[in-house]
Amino acid sequence: MYQYYTTTLMFAGNVRAQDEPHFWACPHLPADGFDEYIKTPDGGMRILNYPQQEASVDDQNGTGGHTDFECFIMIVNQDDCGGLEVLSESGSWIRAKPVPGSLVVNIADCFMRQTNDFFVSTVHRVVNKSGRERYSVSLSLRLRSDQEA
Numbered sequence: 001m002y003q004y005y006t007t008t009l010m011f012a013g014n015v016r017a018q019d020e021p022h023f024w025a026c027p028h029l030p031a032d033g034f035d036e037y038i039k040t041p042d043g044g045m046r047i048l049n050y051p052q053q054e055a056s057v058d059d060q061n062g063t064g065g066h067t068d069f070e071c072f073i074m075i076v077n078q079d080d081c082g083g084l085e086v087l088s089e090s091g092s093w094i095r096a097k098p099v100p101g102s103l104v105v106n107i108a109d110c111f112m113r114q115t116n117d118f119f120v121s122t123v124h125r126v127v128n129k130s131g132r133e134r135y136s137v138s139l140s141l142r143l144r145s146d147q148e149a
């Protein structure tokens with residue numbers, strides 16, 4: 001598990017200007033503008049279990065609508081249950097269907113602040129409608145705690 005965490009964290013930290021120019025590039029920031037902030041990648045990993053949901057969607061959400069706090073969150077692994085939903089600008093929930101071998105990268109609040117709202121943190125939730133237990137692993141990449149945003 002530790003190796004899995006370390007590998008994923010290094011991968012998250014390496015999503016930098018030279019690797020993913022479109023992801024990091026903001027018109028008002030230099031291409032290497034984030035290097036100092038993620039020089040020593042820091043992150044937390046959660047292994048999440050969503051029990052089989054018996055009640056209605058409104059009565060029992062797996063995880064209610066929220067934004068994440070950190071830089072960005074990678075849903076490293078979600079099983080084939082589905083359930084992750086993202087709130088659209090018009091206020092409807094869009095399903096983020098699990099695609100085998102893919103990652104979901106979710107913009108979080110610190111990254112929104114750091115890019116002066118160029119990237120917007122996404123409201124998302126999990127509603128487990130699969131009739132089974134759901135598992136996911138999420139990793140949050142944080143900005144260095146000794147750097148001011």
Ligand SMILES: O=C(O)CCC(=O)C(=O)O
Nearest residue numbers: 048068075084126136138
């Ligand atoms: O379980 C998921 O797919 C989402 C997890 C999540 O939103 C989080 O860890 O903040």
Ligand SMILES: [Fe+2]
Nearest residue numbers: 067068073124
């Ligand atoms: Fe989240």
